[in-house]
Amino acid sequence: MSVHFRLITLTAVIFACFNLFAQLQVEVKDGAVAEYNMAVSPLAVLDGADAAHASEISSAIEKVLDITGYFKVLDKKSFLEKPETAFKAVNFKAWLDVGANGLIKGTIKGKDDVELELAFFDVAKGKALIQKKYSSKAALAKKSAYRFAAEVIKLLTGEEMNFMFSKIAFVEKTGEKYSLVVTNFDGSGRKELYSTSKTILLPEWSADGSKIFFTSHEKNNPNLYSYDLKTSQIKTVSAYDGLNVSASAYPDNKTIALCLSKDGNSEIYSLDTMTNELKRLTVNSEIDAAPSVSPNGQEIVFVSGRSGNPQIYRMSLSDLNKVERLTEQGNYNQDPEYSPDGTKVAFSGRDEKYQFDLFIIDLASRQISRITQNQGKNESPTFSPDSKIIGFSSNRSGKSKLFLSNVSGTKQIAVYSGEGEVQMPSWSPAETN
């Protein structure tokens, strides 16, 4: 390496460090990197509102803030001020004393038609920065609370988050029984869409969120099906001899990438689900599998065994010869998943301790960061629609559960644990909020 080149590298490194430092300062100032203590006061229950509903709403706000990893939600037991205290009469000293940087207060009125009023206060400044009133049917009040939480997050971190307006599909395996399950992002509202003893594998959402693709051995061959969430109808999408697995949706909402073995080996194809037109994308004598389409539909990332062991590759869809290997470390890297913002790829890899852990590749810098470590088997990463949170399955506490983590891995929580083992989660696109 020439001295000249080294100098450039060194300068670049110093510059990068400086940049990082500058960014950290900003984020600390905004209360992001340094933990921001948020007090979510119980709602004041007025005019016949349901107390249980009120506490459900304030817990929903707490949960959303907690999942982001940016906030420490304070324990209600320590609060000194009554929920009924009016917005104008808040005693900020009492909130400073419990260590709060921020305070969320609110009132709920009415049982069927609900009026929800919420306010966010900067405790040190002693003033309200956001104050909103939402009127809706009772069933939509939680959604209003999510909108409010998203505004608070935006104000404090500068980040647009919409993960709270989405769902997660996964397979729950209980003994011999496989169930296709959908829950809200926080694991609540479990709905079983379909169950069978003949396998349900690798669920994946269509681009518009109206369908879920999955594979089943229902007809003794791993065929690809789609489940329509409106009509509950199941349709066969691809039933070639051999594998029909790992669907990943193109943004056009009709094309999917998938893995077929009809030509004698696992290869990746694109399939137009309207015309059934099939196009082969990979040609290689080793395994090519698990495609994930980039959000602009111009690339896929996938797994290939072409180097002797499974590694993650990226291929241009306009020039199939343009293939590059993304992972160099480790000899068992799988499960790639493109982030919806197109900047990252998450994958699971086997580390030096032979455990499967989650990693993220930043596509611009090629930096690989680790999300999980020493926590059992962590698999099937899936990004929230805002690319801020990763869902995955982990057996760190025995049974495999649905976990969420922020992208830095500093906040990881189990959000769903049912009767069976949670496998292969897939995050939906965002619903309109």
Added chain:
Amino acid sequence: MKQIFNFCAIAVFVFTVLCSCAGNPPKDERELAEKAFADAEGGKDCDRENYLAAEELLRQAREEINNKNYDKAKELFNAVKEKSDAIAKYYREHPDECMKKDGKENSEDDGTIKEENVASTDEADTTADPKNPEMDFQVVHFEYNQYAVLEEDLPKIDLMAQWMMNFPERVVRIEGHADERGSNDYNLSLGEKRALEVKNKLIQAGIDGERIKIVSYGEELPVDPASNEEAWFKNRRAEFKREN
């Protein structure tokens, strides 16, 4: 003449040294070593001493990479590969011993009385006879992340080929399976590859490919749900099933 030879030898030596000093990390050596070491995992318990030694060498090699001592790293990677291959060989040749050490050791000297039913010798065992239409099909096993049929399992496929020759109207299905490690989608592909490899061996033995169906179940149907070497070995398999 001898001088020229010497000169050539020196030239080759110098060239080799120069090449290896050129400053590139030994990527191929590393990949081979890492892979060989991963494959030697089965011998972790029965050939522990060598396994730990290989692990230490690998650690040193990675460290040398970090220190940019690529020559030294290359040497170490080659040593890791050699040692790992030896462990893997030992593991393959002593599967019983290796599995016994997987936590079953202590069951030996516990003073209990062993009692077995011994089949009477005058009844011929027809379950392994390819002339018997009801012959028991044998299970073919695989190495971790591999789909090549092991040398010692080839007779199982030969037996199957004989049976299929003897009963030409029969159609079989080969079910390919993987162990629980790795992602579900990659394991589906691996199971498919294993089933296909066995199918190809049958075709090479003269069986019509139309009579052999294959299906992969990935990691979905383990025969042993435990998470240890013994279970994983049992679960990495291709099974023959009767289609008619």
